[in-house]
Amino acid sequence: MTPQPPENRDKDGRAEGPEPGPWTDLERPPLNTTALRRALLRPDTLWTSLDVVRATGSTNTDLAARAADGAAEGAVLVAEEQSAGRGRLDRRWSAPPRSGLFFSVHLTPRVPMPRWGWLPLLAGVATATALSRDAGVDTALKWPNDLLVTVDGTERKAGGILAERAADGVVIGIGLNVSLRADELPVPGAGSLALAGARSTDRDTLLRSVLRSLDHWYGQWQAADGDPAASRLQEAYAAGCATLGRSVRAELPGDTEILGEAVAIDGDGRLVLATADGVQQPVAAGDIVHLRPAGEDTDGRRT
Structure with missing residues (x-):
């Protein structure tokens, strides 16, 4: 029997590090924790610690x-x-090992x-900005x-963001498909940076x-006391938001819905829909079950 490398465990018993070894799946090498810490954990940055675990249920x-x-x-x-x-409303997100971030x-x-x-909109702007610049992929925000x-x-969809309250602050989770091939996509509507x-x-x-982009936008937003206009966050989100200018259907709890054209992101981060009767209706993220194109059914097909 071929000897197996030992499995590393952190103090809580979770598998950590690049085990079973960097020689497995050479097209998808493990992250270099030492190099990441050296690059990111500096006195003049937001980041104070960085750990990479081999596998876990949820980083959030x-x-x-x-x-x-x-x-x-x-x-x-x-x-x-x-x-x-x-993701939102406990929707599942899965991908092969080392295929994403x-x-x-x-x-x-x-x-x-x-x-x-x-904060989740800020994380979206930071991530899309970084990917457009360094992956060379035009990344939009839904x-x-x-x-x-x-x-x-x-x-x-190549990625998603989930913000949750934690202790005295917030934990923001980001999932991004990086090298997934077409036959590895979890659902037909998914994508990856490689496929793009x-x-x-x-x-x-x-x-x-x-992470550097997130540090920048978070610092700018805090310096403006969280004001999305003064920090230019509202402007940046609107500029990169693919939802704006489209006719959409916001599905709400209780089998109700709002149809309208997405015309703005307001000062509270809500999506403003202009309905057929001339009303501008803001919708908060926490209020919706799904946001779909107006002519799309629940299975993603055009009607």
Whole structure:
């Protein structure tokens, strides 16, 4: 029998590090934790710690537990594989090991709490900006929390963002499909940076870029006391939002819906819909079950 390499475990018993070994799946090398820490954990940055685990259920859940135990703001937790990643309304998110970036960050904003709702939108702007610059992929935002790329002329979801309250702050999880091939996509409407023609799928480079961009936008937003207009966050989100200008159907709890053209993102981060009767109706992310194109059914087919 061929000897197997030992499995590394962190203090909580979770598998960590690049085991079973960097020699497995050479097209998808493990993240270089040492190099990432050297590049990101500096006195003049937001980031205070960075850990990479081989596999876990959810980085958001794990980092929230660390926050409850006193983890500082700026803690970053990355997983090479997530078995229970999730998005809004507990929707599942899965991908093969080392095929994407699956990570969470702990933030404790020092701005008025009503403005905390901008954090997932801020994370979207930061991620899309970094990917467009360093992966060479035009990355758009679908309100409120999806990252879109274009594959063969069609918009596909390549990533998502989930913000959750944790201890005295917020944990923001970001999941991004990087090197997934067509036969690995979890659903037909999914995409990846590789399928979108990215000039780079080096996950170390992309993770550094996204975290630096997040540091920049978070700092700018906090310096403006969370004001989305003064920090230019509202302007940047609107500029990159693929939802604006389209006719959509906002499905609400209780089998109700609002049809209208998405015309703006308001100061509270809500999507403003102009309905056929001339009303401008703001919709908050927490109020909707689904946001679909107006002519699309629940299975994603045009009607």
